[in-house]
Amino acid sequence: MGRTLLLICLCMTGQVFAQQPSRFNGIEANMGNIFRLSDAKTRSISPENFNGAKGAGGKATTGMGQSASRDLGQGWKVSPSVMIKAKSTFTIAEIDGSGSIQHIWMTPTGNWRYSIIRFYWDDETTPSVEAPVGDFFCMGWGRYAPLQSLAVCVNPGSAFNCYWPMPFRKKCRITMENIDEKDMILYYQVDYILTDVPNDAAYFHAQYRRVNPLPYKGVYTLVDSIQGRGQYVGTYMAYGSHNNGWWGEGEIKFYMDGDSEWPTICGTGTEDYFCGSYDFDTHVKNPAGVDRTEYTEYTTPYSGLAQVIRGDGHYSIAQRFGLYRWHITDPIRFEKSLKVTIQALGWRDGGRYLPLQDDIASTVFWYQAEPHGAYPKLPAKDQLEVN
Incomplete structure (x- = not known):
């Protein structure tokens, strides 16, 4: 036993x-x-051993800590x-x-x-x-x-x-x-x-993208340039909501090895993909005893809503979220190619879906045999800015 x-x-x-x-x-x-x-x-x-040589750590005589270590000399945090x-x-x-x-x-x-x-x-x-x-x-x-x-x-x-x-x-x-x-x-x-x-060891890859705002009825592409054999192992999203209301009804889709119009894997909602549910809400009571709901941050070994930035009612009014999902025990394996997309979807009055035009940035992580496909050009500084 x-x-x-x-x-x-x-x-x-x-x-x-x-x-x-x-x-x-x-x-x-x-x-x-x-x-x-x-x-x-x-x-x-590290700055205390720039090339990692054996027996060469902490030998610096000049560096960013030189002034602070002037009374102690070499070996005392001269170059941290x-x-x-x-x-x-x-x-x-x-x-x-x-x-x-x-x-x-x-x-x-x-x-x-x-x-x-x-x-x-x-x-x-x-x-x-x-x-x-x-x-x-x-x-x-x-x-x-x-x-x-x-x-x-x-x-x-x-x-x-x-x-x-x-x-x-x-x-x-x-x-x-x-x-x-x-x-x-x-x-x-x-x-x-x-x-x-080992011969079967693949190389680590990560790619960043951002669209702000997402075009109406547009689908956000996390990655579409993966060519070769490997496994998709993680997603990070920095999601900025431009609307009131819930923003996470969209489905994630994995198109692999020749999928065209329809993917092999289709999720059921953004919060579901990040291993949460029901808007990441927790029911709490305010000091007056009135029941209300609020976003609940969580971090786990494999997934989380690590960051919720709530508007301050002044200049920083946008709600922003940081989410991650690691496919460590459930990697998405592909033989020839992989494309990953996610919808930005909320609610209209009357129980209808609302395509959102939000600020979405992502970094995706995967392993593959080289060579890798061409990456899109990194956004310019103004397009990277958090505003």
């Missing part, structure tokens, strides 16, 4: 001992195999951060060899929509990841909100954490472009391993 229960628990998280490779390489360490020995070599890149000048690009990490990114932590200052993070795998010249840093870490509205999930955590102090495994075979390059008119400060750490990468 005990062994059966253990196998059930491990199966629920995809961690069955019999399925583990005979030579564990450490790329997908988890609670089911963390005790297994590996030949992987752990490394870390970097300044990225306005209209410039900084290389966060450049790694040669085969391995996998395992964790990224950073806390960027400045405007999170104007800081563009990009990832390049092996010898590719166009990025596999391209998104504003706030949207990549599920903070698309430029305001902190706590978020706890398996793939992304945002912790107090606006600490961004990413746990998506990101294997590479020849090289990894991560950059941050500051498109703002002001300089920004970036604290960061990239934790990775150097190890052999």
Whole structure:
């Protein structure tokens, strides 16, 4: 009975001992195999060790903390951060060899929509990841909100954490472009391993889009350029409502491997796709004892409504929402192609649907074999602005 229960628990998280490779390489360490020995070599890149070299951390004699450490000297937080000048690009990490990114932590200052993070795998010249840093870490509205999930955590102090495994075979390059008119400060750490990468390991991808406003009766496209074989693993949406009333009746649709007019997967509503229900409402009583409903934030390992920005009745009158859905235990697998769309739909009087013209931004996440299809051009600075 005990062994059966253990196998059930491990199966629920995809961690069955019999399925583990005979030579564990450490790329997908988890609670089911963390005790297994590996030949992987752990490394870390930060402003205290720009290239992740063994035995080279904390050796800086100049840096952003030089003044504060002047009485203590080398080894005392001399270089904890970097300044990225306005209209410039900084290389966060450049790694040669085969391995996998395992964790990224950073806390960027400045405007999170104007800081563009990009990832390049092996010898590719166009990025596999391209998104504003706030949207990549599920903070698309430029305001902190706590978020706890398996793939992304945002912790107090606006600490961004990413746990998506990101294997590479020849090289990894991560950059941050500051498109703002002001300089920004970036604290960061990239934790990775150097190890052999299995033949069936796909590459991590992320793509950002925004439409504001969505045309009347238009359907929002989260992604339509995925070509090749892989699996779709996540959606983040920064949804800005331009109307009163409920906004989340729209269906998400996955068109895969040659689907044309009709998709293979069709959802039943926006709040349903993000694993909520009934408008994300909770019934509460006000101080007078009158029953009312209100949006209820939630974060779980796989889905959440992490952010609800309520209008203040003055200049910030718009309602804005941040939602995520990770397909970690239920990846959407495709062989040749994938297109994903979602409707923006509310209610008219008389019980009829109302096509909405809202502000929708999204970052979607997937793994695939390279090469990847062409990405749409990233919106210009004015089109990225949160207003």
